[in-house]
Amino acid sequence: MKKIDITEINAGVLIAKPQAVTVQIKYKGEYAKFDTFIKPYSYDTAVAKLRAFGENKEALAGILAASICDEEGNLQFTEAQVRQNFSQDLAEAIWFKIVEVNSLGKTQSSNPKRNSSVKSQSRRVKASKKSKTSHTQKLKSGQPTLENTEASTSVEE
Template identity: 35%
Template sequence: MNLSIQSLKEMGAFTGAPVKKTIKWQQGGQELQGEVFVRPLGYRAAVSDLIASAGMQDGIAGRIAASICNEAGEPVFTVADITGDADPGRGSLDRNLTTALLTAIGEVNNLGKTQSSATSTKSGTKSQSRSPARSRKPKSA
């Protein structure tokens, strides 16, 4: 197969439109609710993850900034907005809101859910691992 925009579209290699999610979180003793758009993990998240792995930005803030967008797919936050560096007087994003956003990102991307495998062992793993004690041959006396 030759890679082209058309062949990649046919294979589903693009992330598609943002997904609308309703989130709820507690803040100041009140339950709040809002709607957000979540961009499925793709190029922007991969770049953000690489920048974070190089120690150049916070990984969680990068994931939120790469994923939460408006209906048109444009980012809503920068990493600095989330960490509080954009406006120290405002501070960082609320903990409970951060958790609600991460949950929405996980739901859109099916994170944390494992796929069953046709080649699973009894333990559910794909292959059997051998501990050093089991893989050694008994020594002859």
């Protein structure tokens, strides 16, 4: 395991560099794109989330403002500018880029994992069938015996 020290932390080795992204949106009825940089989540992002929570505001404007930057990491918008000047389409397009950058380029699979509380009808029918299981036990004399038992695997009870 690699060790880091206080000097490296003070030098910013743990802070990821801004990543170049191209954001595509609809503008005046046609597709338009612009290039910007997204700063991976940092302490500033955490502060923006907490501030929004404390002020009973949504956190998206703060996250966008704490993420959109130039190549050196200088932030480009304030929360107020985001709230006043960003359309819903622009906010969503940038939000997806922020998620992409912070997910290390990974995207969710097209077949998301189902909630375990949601079961299909066929699964419930299969799950309610009883299965027979063999168990081996030892007698007091040390000799093994075979005992058949029925176990209910019903989920709906």
